Amino acid sequence: MTAFRPFDEKGTPIEEQAMSWKELVTVPYDKKAVDPHTRTRVILMNGIENNATLTKHAIARLCPKPEVKKALAITRRVDSMQQQAVNWMNPAQQTITETTLGFEQVAFDLTANLAQNEEDAYQKATLDFALLEDFDHLYRYAFLYQQLEGGDASKFLKDTIDIKEGRPTRVHHRHPSDEMRRSWDKNTASPKTKMNYFTIVSAEQQTELFYKSHGQMYEDELARGLYTEIADVEEQHVTLYESLGDGSMTPLEMNFLMEVNEAYNYWSCAQTESDPRFRQFWEEMMRDEIGHVRSAMDLLQRFENKDPEKVLGGDRIEVPIVFEETKGYVNRVLEEQRGLQPYNMEYMPEHKVPKDWPSFAYRDRLNGRWTPSEVVVSASGGRGKERVKVQARQR
Ligand SMILES: [Fe+2]
Ligand SMILES: [Fe+2]
Ligand SMILES: [Fe+2]
Ligand SMILES: [Fe+2]
Incomplete structure (x- = not known):
């Protein structure tokens, strides 16, 4: 596949980008007929847009320059509209639990794809590390889906993934100080490393926001606990x-890289989309984003006298983000890295982690006498995907 060249793409002028209510209220996909990877693209792009909107608000709040605030408001309004248009593609017939299965599929299929195309070994190790945790979340939610709705998660996701235990959720709970990592350097990191960063932060943030805004909608205590x-x-x-x-990125550098990443993600969606209606939509959104990239380049040049190509670290991103089956890759990572934990910003088997690791006491406190991610499995009377399937059939 060809590389993405943001500086060569044709964009839509910003004044033509506002959408009518009719355009914003998009026609949802059918949850049964949809290609599971179209669903994951919708979920991902909603997160990408929400992060763009929220980050630009944060930048504007810390910015004293009226001209910059105004330029941010203009592109942000479109990002906000794009977010609604994308999110409204999720159908009402899809339950919260089913959308949740989609979110976790995004989390590890996306992470697996980014990890396989990440040249920086430390960034890759971090992606692989967290991948196994989202993989386990899906396993736990699959039990909940079976218990609450009699659903079969494998069937719902059309067997595009293996549903089995990853690194168990009960050991994900670490002290915040153990979540620090070494950052890449904005002067030497590749364009792809920068894009991977914005993509994964947006996706994980949206997953957090979704669980926090939907977990309370369940009556069932175990469901509330699991969320x-x-x-x-x-x-x-x-x-x-x-x-x-890299924390030394200026707000305008961040704004520019984020716009390039939005465009890059839509471009990737369009390259791989199986549904023509969605492909056309992704292409249209990509052209809008190129308009935002131009606006962000203008701010960079005017207020910081910086060359956008240098800020990106090149003029292209070599490969698209592709949603595809990642079973082989995930199984390999699972086999090799399931027992790892972070200590002093490096990964090591938990049995080698020194006793003073702050996370030991912290996770005991959180797990206390009730760990919903364990109960949801034992409440089903067994472990493993086969059991989930059998029980679903018996209902
Ligand atoms: Fe956008
Ligand atoms: Fe997750
Ligand atoms: Fe996650
Ligand atoms: Fe944008």
């Missing part, structure tokens, strides 16, 4: 991933 527990892990994931970013 609480896993939402807290997603907060950790946002923390560890955002610590990979």
Whole structure:
């Protein structure tokens, strides 16, 4: 596949980008007929847009320059509209638990794809590390889906993934100080490393926000508990991933890189989309983003006298982000890395972690006498995907 060249793409002028209510209220996909990877693209792009909107608000709040605030408001309004148009593609017929299965599929299929295309060994190790945790979340939610709705998660996701235990959720709960990581350097990191960073932070942040805004909608105490527990892990994931970013990026550099990443993600979606209606939408959104990239380049040049190509670290991103089956890769990582934990910003088997690791006491305190991620499995009377399937059939 060809590389993405943001400086060569044709964009839509910003004044043509506002959408009518009719355009914003998009037609949802059918949860049964949809290609599971179209669903994951919708879930991911909603997160990408929400992060763009929220980050630009944060930048504007810390910025004293009216001209910059105004330029941010103009592109942010479109990002906010894009977010609604994308999110409204999720159908009402899809239950919260089913959307949750989609979120976790995004989390590890995306992470597996980014990890396989990440040249920086430390960034890759971090992606592989957290991958196994989201993999386990899906396993736990699959039990909940079976218990609450009699659903079969494998069937719902059309067997595009293996559903089995990863690194168990009960040991994901670490002290916040153990979520710090070494960051990449903005002067030497590749464009792809920078894009991977913005993509994964956006996706994990959206997962956290979704669990926190939907977990309370369940009456069932175990469901409320499971969402609480896993939402807290997603907060950790946002923390560890955002610590990979170079904190010396200026707000306008961040704004520019984030716009390039939005465009790059839509471009990737369009390259791989199986549904023509969605492909057309992704292409349209990509052209909008190129308009935002131009605006961000203008701010960089005017206020910081910086060359956008240098800020990106090149003029292209070599490979698209692809949603595809990652069973082989995930199984390999699972075999090799299931027992790892972070200590002093490095990964090691938990049995080698020194006794003074702050996370030991911290996770005992959180798990206390009730760990919903364990109960949801034991309440089903067994472990493993086969058992989930058998029980689903018996209902
Ligand atoms: Fe956007
Ligand atoms: Fe997760
Ligand atoms: Fe996560
Ligand atoms: Fe944008």
